[in-house]
Amino acid sequence: xxxxxxxxxxxxxxxxxxxxxxxxxxxxxxxxxxxxxxxxxxxxxxxxxxxxxxxxxxxxxxxxxxxxxxxxxxxxxxxxxxxxxxxxxxxxxxxxxxxxxxxxxxxxxxxxxxxxxxxxxxxxxxxxxxxxxxxxx
Amino acid sequence: xxxxxxxxxxxxxxxxxxxxxxxxxxxxxxxxxxxxxxxxxxxxxxxxxxxxxxxxxxxxxxxxxxxxxxxxxxxxxxxxxxxxxxxxxxxxxxxxxxxxxxxxxxxxxxxxxxxxxxxxxxxxxxxxxxxxxxxxxxxxxxxxxxxxxxx
Numbered sequence: 001x002x003x004x005x006x007x008x009x010x011x012x013x014x015x016x017x018x019x020x021x022x023x024x025x026x027x028x029x030x031x032x033x034x035x036x037x038x039x040x041x042x043x044x045x046x047x048x049x050x051x052x053x054x055x056x057x058x059x060x061x062x063x064x065x066x067x068x069x070x071x072x073x074x075x076x077x078x079x080x081x082x083x084x085x086x087x088x089x090x091x092x093x094x095x096x097x098x099x100x101x102x103x104x105x106x107x108x109x110x111x112x113x114x115x116x117x118x119x120x121x122x123x124x125x126x127x128x129x130x131x132x133x134x135x136x137x
Numbered sequence: 138x139x140x141x142x143x144x145x146x147x148x149x150x151x152x153x154x155x156x157x158x159x160x161x162x163x164x165x166x167x168x169x170x171x172x173x174x175x176x177x178x179x180x181x182x183x184x185x186x187x188x189x190x191x192x193x194x195x196x197x198x199x200x201x202x203x204x205x206x207x208x209x210x211x212x213x214x215x216x217x218x219x220x221x222x223x224x225x226x227x228x229x230x231x232x233x234x235x236x237x238x239x240x241x242x243x244x245x246x247x248x249x250x251x252x253x254x255x256x257x258x259x260x261x262x263x264x265x266x267x268x269x270x271x272x273x274x275x276x277x278x279x280x281x282x283x284x285x286x287x288x
Contacts, residue, residue, distance in 0.1 A: 086187070086188045102204050102215060
């Protein structure tokens with residue numbers, strides 16, 4: 001059985017929106033986020049589990065999955081999926097979530113952003129938050 | 138071309154009949170977002186943020202925006218696709234899995250738009266939704282068939 005330490009850790013997996021601070025010319029600073037990558041083969045660089053989005057080709061369906069490591073598994077998984085800023089899917093379930101965006105919706109939103117974000121709770125405690133986004137092919 | 142219109146209730150009923158073969162209760166509802174009106178199933182809370190047009194299918198803890206067909210009605214293929222994914226989660230294995238005469242796995246059937254209405258198709262087989270009892274399916278061991286969750 002998976003156990004979570006008494007002191008619950010809230011781990012934030014911020015994927016695709018990792019902010020970095022850059023200093024330009026020694027006098028100006030801006031906050032930038034890395035370019036949003038394609039949904040073709042998106043894999044979050046995370047040590048908290050496997051967070052992926054895949055789209056085989058333009059106009060094809062998109063598959064995504066969020067599988068936290070055992071240390072961050074929980075009793076409830078809540079996920080929201082947005083396509084071009086509009087809600088496409090909402091899940092609240094007792095197992096690690098995965099899902100897909102239909103080919104028809106993907107085709108209509110080519111070039112737009114898909115965002116999958118959610119959190120995991122163990123009892124009433126949030127043990128993991130995650131967010132990933134990519135550009136639909 | 139030649140697509141026969143099948144009512145939403147017939148589609149839901151057909152999928153429910155197929156899922157009943159593996160002991161799953163397809164307790165789905167469909168909300169018309171433009172009219173803010175339930176057109177099938179039991180009303181329940183739907184998360185904010187969905188568009189103001191289209192249809193959302195609610196199935197236990199899942200809420201998914203449905204594709205629409207040429208008439209602007211909920212796509213039967215989209216509904217069956219969601220049902221299939223849900224069933225796989227509940228059962229812990231693929232569904233529906235076509236079997237050969239020996240009972241061995243041939244392929245996973247996929248929902249598709251047939252000439253006379255929505256079908257399960259794959260491995261050279263095409264049967265209307267609601268007719269899975271007429272084709273050989275891989276039989277999971279009794280311990281593999283999960284009871285429907287009550288969340």
